[in-house]
Amino acid sequence: MALGGAIGTGLFLASGLSVNVAGPAILLSYVIVAAVSLLLTRALTEMAVAHPTAGAFGVYAGLYVSPFAGYAVRVSYWLMQVIATGGQLVASSIYMAYWFPSVPGAVWVLAFAVGLLYLNSRAVGRLGAIEYWLVMIKVVAVLVFIVLAVLVIAGATGSPAVGLQHLTAHGGFMPFGLSGVWLGCCFVIYSFIGVEIVAVTSGEAADPEHTIPVAMRRMVFGLSAIYVVTITLLVTLTPWNTLGVGESPFVRVLGGLGIPGAAGLMNFVVLSAALSSSNANLYLIARTLFSLARAGFVPPGLGALSPAGAPVNALLVSGLGLGAAVLVRALWPDSAYVWFFGVALFGALFVWLMIFITHIAFCQARRRAGQPAAMPVASWVGAAAIGGVLFSTWWVPGLESTLVAGGPWLALLGIGYWLSTARA
Secondary structure, eight states: OHHHHHHHHHHHHHHHHHHHHHHHHHHHHHHHHHHHHHHHHHHHHHHHHOOTTOOOOOOOOHOOOOOOHHHHHHHHHHHHHHHHHHHHHHHHHHHHHHTTTTTOOHHHHHHHHHHHHHHHHEEEEEEEHHHHHHHHHHEEEEHHHHHHHHHHHHHSSOOOOOGGGGTTTTOSTTTHHHHHHHHHHHHHHHHHHHTTTHHHHHOOOOSSSHHHHHHHHHHHHHHHHHHHHHHHHHHHHHHHGGGGGEEEEEHHHHHTTTTTHHHHHHHHHHHHHHHHHHHHHHHHHHHHHHHHHTSSSSSSGOOOOTSSOHHHHHHHHHHHHHHHHHHHHHHHHTTTTHHHHHHHHHHHHHHHHHHHHHHHHHHEEEEEEEOOOOOOHHHHHHHHHHHHHHHHHGGTTOOHHHHHHHHHHHHHHHHHHHHHHHHH
């Protein structure tokens, strides 16, 4: 579920942005971020095995850094997911423009938001099974794309072989040098957000000491393999400088191959992928806010349940992010997705940075207590990498909103924590 859930707009839409800053060398960006993700899951694994509990990294931050850190991580994760969900709906409106170019994108964002809020306000029965099959659509579509791309590149479809010419044409494999590879990491890391979700399940794992490390490794290596192979084929099939976010690069590539119906089918797949991720995220963030209310961090009214057993109050407050998506899509139609991307990226990077900092404090605390603990050198490296990516977003066109969002974000966390402690 975590593997398939992580495959979303970061791959299907934002890959067009990442290729524009790194060229074909974006493949190296994926390798770098995969390595950082591996360091993160290593840190989380050690903490999850020691403390298999629901809440995971938010609880760990509260235990080993400070109560404010625990609050900041949990609220940031909720807020980041709210904004990311709004971004996914904006992406969905971009996909709908493939079939209905004359309909304003804000109309689709509003329609999808209302529909998702209604669905999540009802009693949830077999959400896991439904999401499983929706995830399978994405995974199968990626695999079909891989097979089809290999056949086209090799010339096995009856047309002349595309070959590897696009990997070195148009400025070479690394048209923007090493700086382009590093700036590409600013986009690529968003595609890996979600690997940390495995740690959240540690409290429900039957044998966390065995299952959590295995699940973490499978998650990172599986996701990395899918991304690297898929992006390699994407930049091999078409000139990298023709891609963007006006439509999914996968739809654009398949449309250029001239295969009847292939582009429309892929557009349906990426649309269903965005909507299924939005639905799952809305379910998650409503219950995250619900749990924060039950823990006393936010007003207790957000911890109320409807007669159907759904946390409707928490759902409606979480839905404010979807309302913001409608407004932003209407006012800034050309830059709405990048804006949501940048703001959500700050929250994600903040959470990842705090996970590394928490692991460093965790190791220090265990050594002081005479318990076995690894040297947190890898977590220092990971924290430095996340800090470097966060700082570098200022030089990525369109991602200035990442750092701009940082000050207000941290201020809101401080005010929220002060209010929660004052109320207590």
